[in-house]
Amino acid sequence: MLRSTGRLLLLALAASHLLLAAAGAGCEPSGSLRPSRGHSCQDCCKAGQAYPTYRCSPPVSSSTRAVMTLNNFDEGGEGGDPSECDGKFHHNSERVVALSTGWYSGGSRCGNNVRIRANGRSVLAKVVDECDTLNGCDREHGYQPPCRNNVVDASQAVWDALGITGEEVGEYNVTWSDA
Numbered sequence: 261m262l263r264s265t266g267r268l269l270l271l272a273l274a275a276s277h278l279l280l281a282a283a284g285a286g287c288e289p290s291g292s293l294r295p296s297r298g299h300s301c302q303d304c305c306k307a308g309q310a311y312p313t314y315r316c317s318p319p320v321s322s323s324t325r326a327v328m329t330l331n332n333f334d335e336g337g338e339g340g341d342p343s344e345c346d347g348k349f350h351h352n353s354e355r356v357v358a359l360s361t362g363w364y365s366g367g368s369r370c371g372n373n374v375r376i377r378a379n380g381r382s383v384l385a386k387v388v389d390e391c392d393t394l395n396g397c398d399r400e401h402g403y404q405p406p407c408r409n410n411v412v413d414a415s416q417a418v419w420d421a422l423g424i425t426g427e428e429v430g431e432y433n434v435t436w437s438d439a
């Protein structure tokens with residue numbers, strides 16, 4: 261009697277986890293940042309506004325949907341500090357990306373290539389940085405809000421290789437996978 265109740269509980273737990281995974285749920289905001297001081301640069305945090313934070317990203321598949329944004333990886337760029345993976349800045353002529361915290365996965369993809377598909381093209385880009393979904397609005401993060409949890413933040417070279425004009429559109433829906 262006890263044993264079968266235990267099994268039923270296990271089955272119910274397994275089923276609820278499958279449902280959560282299928283919905284891409286279980287990746288809700290973990291909190292929010294509300295900076296007391298704002299900054300006047302473009303896209304910078306504004307005083308008193310709430311920015312959601314995330315500890316997770318949607319599950320990775322062979323075709324993970326993401327929003328590609330444009331990042332300046334060079335010294336003095338809006339990216340803030342050097343890249344998290346190697347402590348260095350990168351030229352925007354290099355095909356490099358930062359991934360949202362959940363996908364950055366504690367640096368486990370550092371130095372690896374990911375394949376990004378969009379606009380009928382495909383490009384390999386090296387993971388060099390984290391797009392921090394937990395912290396932001398400070399000097400270290402170039403006074404930018406925390407990242408969304410589904411971002412591939414890419415250099416100009418990646419946008420160019422995909423044939424998309426970054427400056428005009430700002431962000432672009434892509435899919436990516438481990439390469």
Ligand SMILES: *[C@@H]1O[C@H](CO)[C@@H](O)[C@H](O)[C@H]1NC(C)=O
Nearest residue numbers: 325326327429431432433434
């Ligand atoms: C990008 O994807 C989001 C979410 O899947 C969707 O709501 C949006 O319409 C898409 N944008 C474009 C320009 O296709």
